[in-house]
Amino acid sequence: MTSAAATRLPRRRRPGWVDSFLLAVRIAAIVLLIWGIAGTVVKGINGEGPTGEAWRDLVVAGIAQGAMYGLIALGYSMVYGVLGFINFAHGEVFMSGGMVGFFVANYLWDIRFWDTNFVLSILLVLASSILASTLVAVIVERVAYRPLRDAPRLIPLITSIGISFFLQYTFAGLFGVAVKNYPPPPDYLRARIGFLDLEIEGTKLAVIVVAVVTMVALYLFVEKTRTGRSIRAVAEDKEIAALMGINVDRTIVATFAVGGAMAGVAGTLWALLFRGVSFITGFLPGIKAFTAAVLGGIGNLGGAMAGGVLLGLFEGVGPQLVLAGFGIPGVSQLKDVVAFTALVLVLIFKPSGLFGERLAAEDRA
Amino acid sequence: MEAGRTVLEFRDVHTHYGPVHILKGVDLTIHEGQIVCLLGGNASGKTTTLRTILGMVTPTAGEVVIDGEVTNGWRTAAVVARGVSMVPENRRLFKRMTVKENLEIGAYLRADDFTADYERVLEMFPVLKDRLAQRAGTLSGGEQQMVAVGRALMARPRVLLMDEPSMGLAPVLVAQNFDIIRQINEAGTTVFVVEQNANMALSIADYGYVLQTGRIVLSGTGRELLANPEMRQAYLGEVG
Numbered sequence: 001m002t003s004a005a006a007t008r009l010p011r012r013r014r015p016g017w018v019d020s021f022l023l024a025v026r027i028a029a030i031v032l033l034i035w036g037i038a039g040t041v042v043k044g045i046n047g048e049g050p051t052g053e054a055w056r057d058l059v060v061a062g063i064a065q066g067a068m069y070g071l072i073a074l075g076y077s078m079v080y081g082v083l084g085f086i087n088f089a090h091g092e093v094f095m096s097g098g099m100v101g102f103f104v105a106n107y108l109w110d111i112r113f114w115d116t117n118f119v120l121s122i123l124l125v126l127a128s129s130i131l132a133s134t135l136v137a138v139i140v141e142r143v144a145y146r147p148l149r150d151a152p153r154l155i156p157l158i159t160s161i162g163i164s165f166f167l168q169y170t171f172a173g174l175f176g177v178a179v180k181n182y183p184p185p186p187d188y189l190r191a192r193i194g195f196l197d198l199e200i201e202g203t204k205l206a207v208i209v210v211a212v213v214t215m216v217a218l219y220l221f222v223e224k225t226r227t228g229r230s231i232r233a234v235a236e237d238k239e240i241a242a243l244m245g246i247n248v249d250r251t252i253v254a255t256f257a258v259g260g261a262m263a264g265v266a267g268t269l270w271a272l273l274f275r276g277v278s279f280i281t282g283f284l285p286g287i288k289a290f291t292a293a294v295l296g297g298i299g300n301l302g303g304a305m306a307g308g309v310l311l312g313l314f315e316g317v318g319p320q321l322v323l324a325g326f327g328i329p330g331v332s333q334l335k336d337v338v339a340f341t342a343l344v345l346v347l348i349f350k351p352s353g354l355f356g357e358r359l360a361a362e363d364r365a
Numbered sequence: 366m367e368a369g370r371t372v373l374e375f376r377d378v379h380t381h382y383g384p385v386h387i388l389k390g391v392d393l394t395i396h397e398g399q400i401v402c403l404l405g406g407n408a409s410g411k412t413t414t415l416r417t418i419l420g421m422v423t424p425t426a427g428e429v430v431i432d433g434e435v436t437n438g439w440r441t442a443a444v445v446a447r448g449v450s451m452v453p454e455n456r457r458l459f460k461r462m463t464v465k466e467n468l469e470i471g472a473y474l475r476a477d478d479f480t481a482d483y484e485r486v487l488e489m490f491p492v493l494k495d496r497l498a499q500r501a502g503t504l505s506g507g508e509q510q511m512v513a514v515g516r517a518l519m520a521r522p523r524v525l526l527m528d529e530p531s532m533g534l535a536p537v538l539v540a541q542n543f544d545i546i547r548q549i550n551e552a553g554t555t556v557f558v559v560e561q562n563a564n565m566a567l568s569i570a571d572y573g574y575v576l577q578t579g580r581i582v583l584s585g586t587g588r589e590l591l592a593n594p595e596m597r598q599a600y601l602g603e604v605g
Contacts, residue, residue, distance in 0.1 A: 226473075233459055233470060240457045243419065245445040245474035245520070 022348065029345050036322035043324070050320055057201075058316045064204040064273060066312015067211035071266040072289030073296070073304035074218065075137070075259030081235040081299040082255045085153045088160040089140055091286015092167035093260050097133035097267030098277040099171055102180045104128040105271070109183035118186045122268070129271075130264035136167070137260025138253055146249070164286075172279040179278040182271045207269045214265050215305050218258070222301065227254050235299070284336075288315075291343045297356025306355060314342040369397030371430075372524055372555055373418065373449075378427035380410075380417055387413045389579040390427070395524070395557055395572075400550050402558045402566040402587075405576035411559045412454065414576070415526050418557075419451060420444045431524075446474050448523035454532060456513040460502030464493055467501050467512050471519030479519060486515035489545065507538045514545060518554075525549060527558045531565065543569050567591050575599075 050058070072094050079087045108114040108121045144163050148156045184190070189202040222228040233241040234251045242248050270285065271277065288311060296307025318338035319331040328334070346354060375393040379386065388410050395401045405411045416422040417429060420439045428435045431447050450471070458467050468486060472479040487494050490511040496504060501512055510530070517525055527546065531539040539562065547569050550556045560566035567573055567587045575583035575596065583596060590596050 229462075229466065229470060230473070232462060236459045236461055237457055239421070240453060240459070242421070242441045243445065243451055243453065244470050244516075245442040247440075247442055 025348060029348070033322060036324075036326055039326060040321055040324050055317070055320075058320060059313065060200050060204050060208075062313040062316020063309055064207040064269075064312070065316065066292075066309035067208055067305075068266045068269045068273065068308070069285065069289045069292045069311055070305040070308025071211055071214060071262045071269070072285060073293040073308045074215075074262045074301060076290050076293040077296075077298055077301060077304040078231070078235075078255050078259045080293070082231065082252055083145070083149075083153075083156070085157045086160065086290060087140075087145075087259075088157070088286070088290070089144075089163035089167060090137075090160075090259065090263060091282035091284075091289070092164050092171075093133050093137045093140070093282070094263035094266050094270075094285060094289075095171065095277070095279065095282030096136040096167065097129035097260075097264035098270050098281055099175065099180070099267075099279075100132035101125045101129035101268050101271055102182055102277050105182050106180075114183050115186065118189070122185075122272075125271070126265065126268045129267040130261050133264030133267060134257050134260040137256040137263070140167075141253060141256040146252075164282075168279050168282070175279070177279060179276040182275045182277070184275070185272065203272045207272055210265065210269060214262065218262065218301070221258070227251070231255050231258075288339060291339065294353055295343055295346050297353030300353070300355050303353060303355035307353070310354070311339055311342065315339045318342065371395070372397045372432055373557065374428075374430040375414075375417075376428040376430065378417060378424045378429060380413055380422050381425045382413075382422075387579055388417065388424075391576070391579070391581055393574060393581070395555060397523075397555055398550070398553065399571040400546065400556045400558065400569055402560055402570040402573045403576055404560060404563045404566060404573060406561070408578070409576045410579045411576055412528060415451065415528050415557075415559055418444070418449065418526060442474065445520060448521075449526065450517040450520040450522040450524075451526040451528065452510075452513045452517045452530060454528040456506075456509045458501040458504075458509055458512055458516070460500065462501060463498055464501050464504070464512055465497040468515050468519050471516035472521075474520065479521070482519055482521055486518055489518075489548070490515060506534060507541075510534060510538070510542060514549075518549065522554060524555045524557060527556065529559060529561065531560065531562045539565060563596075564591075 072090065075090045075093065076086060079085070079090070105114065105121065105125045108124065114121045140163055144159050145156050148159060185203055189206065191202055193200055193202045193205055222231060230241065230246045230251045231254060233244065233246055234248055234255075238248050241251070266285075267277075270281070289308065292307035292311040293304045294307070295311055296303030296305070298304075315335040315338060319334050323331040323334055323338065350356070371394055373393070373395040375391050378388050378391045380388040391410070391414065393401075393403075393414075403411055403414060413422055417424055418431075420436065420441045420443070423438050429437055431444065431449065434447075436444055436447070459470065462470070468483060472482065492508060493511055493515065496508065501509065504512065514530075530542050530546070534542060543565055546556055546558065558566055558570070567590050570587040572586055573584065573590045574581050575590070583590065583593065585593065
């Protein structure tokens, strides 16, 4: 007991040049951030730059997109929690849902059901998207990851990159490379809707509401149900979970299924926000969602969702808020730069992510 | 306690870990209602013996018999459903779950009402009553041991396996721990304890086995082993 306690004490060492360098980077980051924001504020006072209404739209768009990232991020985080590797094919799980949802939507449009009965239509699209993503996630686990259960963690990681390409080009081969556009949502959803004194574009409001409801449902599932409890148990200690009589394999399948279902919901939300899907649709949102999961502290479900929303906000507001202050032209093109810079900054300041409780070493040695 | 029928038996069990031969023909018999201890130093195969009972290790030869049924190759869950549960070495609680969740998960396989066992555990360890909503990782070592024992009891096992229960506990807690083992046994549960602390284990055991590099080298009742000169020299810290 004493030896265990002793090793847990942080080892004191003299700060080296790396520490000084990191400190300099931190200070520089803060200075640049404040400088950029100050520049934007000065511009705003001079009556240049976006109006208050434009800012509000940026925030809402950021939250909506971030909520979608958050839903995808949950899948990365849950699989990491249970198996300890990043499933890079998860972006394609999301894309599968969006793609299959498109075919259902298109069919409903062709039989003129979409415009007469939009709510039912979108629910059907949502259901098919969830089904497709869940199925793809579960099949990938069964075929590609389960045989590698005892392999070093780098191997399923590399496999997941292979699966990612396999799924992309399977969809490209089956359905072509062209972008497929969902039928337009009805006018009332595209219009602005009054909500708590705010006027929000209907689709964005719908996206935010659906994401919140899904997240609450997931929370209740993980905390309150028997399967949820076994997922937590397996994430913490597989051997002891088995000792309790939990079927570890089945629990891992459940984890992939739930993560897939979340990605399926995100697939439909993507359709509401952007309408266009193609075989490559999963790539960038996948990487962004992975970023969001790391940002929030990987393995932590609340963190994944918060990380998603934050990343969406950084992306939505960051370019205008920080970069425009330096007088950089065309800043909205730079949202990906801002998103990934935000990731680097968060990791410099807090390596375990914003809500990460512990660093990997303790649990995953 | 009076020895009843055989609940757990090893018949010439061999196990391998890769090319390494761990258990080399182990024979064990545990009767219902007994406390049996398995002693041995590091790397003698003690933990492997427990893992073999639970189906986490499959014997390469020989038979593991639980309640008259050969269980070689069974999944752990199936063995647990048969009425075997374990208090693992170093307790291994689910640290991020609450104490209550840890106890409840012990009854994971039970379809019947386990409230009676839950109350019995809290009666046995009244300290835990105030800790139920707390995360298990925040408890002291002694309290964690209580939760680990409670968690195993929630399955209402007929055979309770304990892997080094005194490891990492203060001496006063070790004594308490053995009291509890006796108490559990008196309530009708067969107990199989794996220990390095030979004196303490033998003082409560009906029967003991000594394992050395994968072979049983000595066995006998607790009293016999305590009196055995070879035993005293090798394991009980007596010189000469």
